[in-house]
Amino acid sequence: MTVTLADVAARARVSPATVSRVLNGNYPVATSTRDRVLRAVDELDYVLNGPASSLAAATSDLVGILVNDIADPFFGIMAGAAQSQIGGPGDGSGRAGGEKLAVVCNTGGSPERELTYLTLLQRQRAAAVVLTGGALEDPSHQAAMAVKLAKLADAGTRIVFCGRPPLPDSDAVTASLAFDNRGGARRLTEHLLELGHRHIGYVAGPLERTTTRHRLEGHREAMKAAGLHGDEESLTVHGPYDRRSGYDATRELLAREGEVTAVVAANDTVALGACAAVRDHGLRIPEDVSVAGFDDLPFSVDAMPALTTVRLPLAEAGARAGRLAVGKEKAPAGGIATIDAELMARGSTAAPRG
Amino acid sequence: MTVTLADVAARARVSPATVSRVLNGNYPVATSTRDRVLRAVDELDYVLNGPASSLAAATSDLVGILVNDIADPFFGIMAGAAQSQIGGPGDGSGRAGGEKLAVVCNTGGSPERELTYLTLLQRQRAAAVVLTGGALEDPSHQAAMAVKLAKLADAGTRIVFCGRPPLPDSDAVTASLAFDNRGGARRLTEHLLELGHRHIGYVAGPLERTTTRHRLEGHREAMKAAGLHGDEESLTVHGPYDRRSGYDATRELLAREGEVTAVVAANDTVALGACAAVRDHGLRIPEDVSVAGFDDLPFSVDAMPALTTVRLPLAEAGARAGRLAVGKEKAPAGGIATIDAELMARGSTAAPRG
DNA sequence: ACAGCGGTAGCAAGCGCTTTCTATGCGGTA
């Protein structure tokens, strides 16, 4: 039926062992023999049996990339960059050894799915796993993750975090690349404060994610430093990281009182919803209300007016995570690197009226 | 070291065969025995060895989803929807049998990568493969794909196309879900013609993709039906499916002569670039120039003015492809289904001046 | 009371590869 190593061996008139060695290139084989084998492989159109190979070698070339939402470019960009480094096809090396299969797994933000994907990858004896995006704060889930990751690490799977805070007291994770969400958020709010805003609405992400908390903390840090605090609670609304959440929350913020002069959104997508709400409320951006986002996704510069936001180097971070995952790059000191976030002041923010 | 089936068997005081049967649930096992086994699995924290299992059973639970650009929500949305149906974790069934590992592979639009990913999936003995997005028109690549897909199908891998035209004379593909790009494009251009436009610039996608050709054909069909043809060639510019291409091409179109009153873009992302170019040229949308996109990605409604475009039911199509891939749904008659595209007339198009 | 049978469990033979260990052939050296 399907062609096996033995078939190739027979055709090349060598032993299966030799074919295996030619394919893996990890053992000296005479050039003439190698050529013969390669020709046979070609003629028979032989494709290695991955499971058999993985079983015998006790390793696999699978690399999993976990993302919260594959439809969100935030994750897509990171995942794409990571995948491009991990290789699979066309990583430029041309070496058979570099032929890793980078695959992305969509958890949909669900803790169970996250865990189950990890189990599935463990089952496949994955070579590495990259976890992207913020983590859930739920202690029991964190504990479960720590255990699972420890087991994976134990089995030789390399683990890399990308855009995710490091796991405390764990040496399972090879490297953690964490975004400076707090700093970015602080600078963003400072920018608004400098423009003269005092009543700033905050449309935050889901309560239980680290990303949400960090950005919120940065915002509040800035507010506090400006001597503004007390009404933050009432000016903060939580919701998922989507457009609708931005729309609904902003309508609510606007309806509550007329006092809000600026709205900071959890991310750019939410900001787009916020913009729509501001307009539907009959107000102009930025003359009546300033709006700001976070992430600087590609479409943000095309919003009208262009969205003030905080740029996260998603592609760079993803690529680095990919390289770390396949060992092309060595881990930063302490296994942790913080990635800077840069304020992008654009047209959607301006001084408040009056 | 790691826990094996045999360890579980020993602990449950049964044979390995019995453990395997409990795990696979495909053979009668007495309840008491099953419980004992399940408890042992739990206590030992046993995780099946995927490669070994796949080798012995000659099947695997991997399902590959190939996309051209994972950072593009067009693909992200389809892939996410497909993945959600394929299951992996939390497909709702709860059945162990449904635990497929849906993974997405990013070809970056490169033909070699596409082929190599297919080989990699073949090597893993994937249960199914979903190919999304338009195909390349290059005959030699198409032939290579046909051969590769035939081989995969031969090995029992189910193959589904999503948003991709069917492969002629091939029974390798289980089902093809093709978007009605031609019809959508035609209706879009008709809309512009009805508004009174006569000089319509077209920023097309890469020359070698079926999607590009089909959309272009629809456009020209409409033009021809309106008795307008001849200058289409000169009003068409090709480029990649990205913002920059839309920007550059539109600048060029605008600079060429002042006559263009509308710009149709290859997709929404390109349209965003076109919008920016129109504005940078000192013109207003839609008063001076109308702009239209394609796909109706989530951000399109938030452009200012909201983008007129053609809606493709990406999520529905992706979900259906996912279901077809795992056999939850049966293939449409003839293995081919055409998915309708709906015109979304919004603020970015209006009658030309004068 | 005995053959026969449905219901369970175990045995053992692989699945297709990797890898250790062993065998062979050859050139070079004393």
Add this chain to the structure above:
DNA sequence: TACCGCATAGAAAGCGCTTGCTACCGCTGT
């Protein structure tokens, strides 16, 4: 000329699981 060592190839033992077949047990039917 005899011996050693290197370079290369082969033999064979698994890797951990699945599954066809056999074995056993307690019943039922006659």
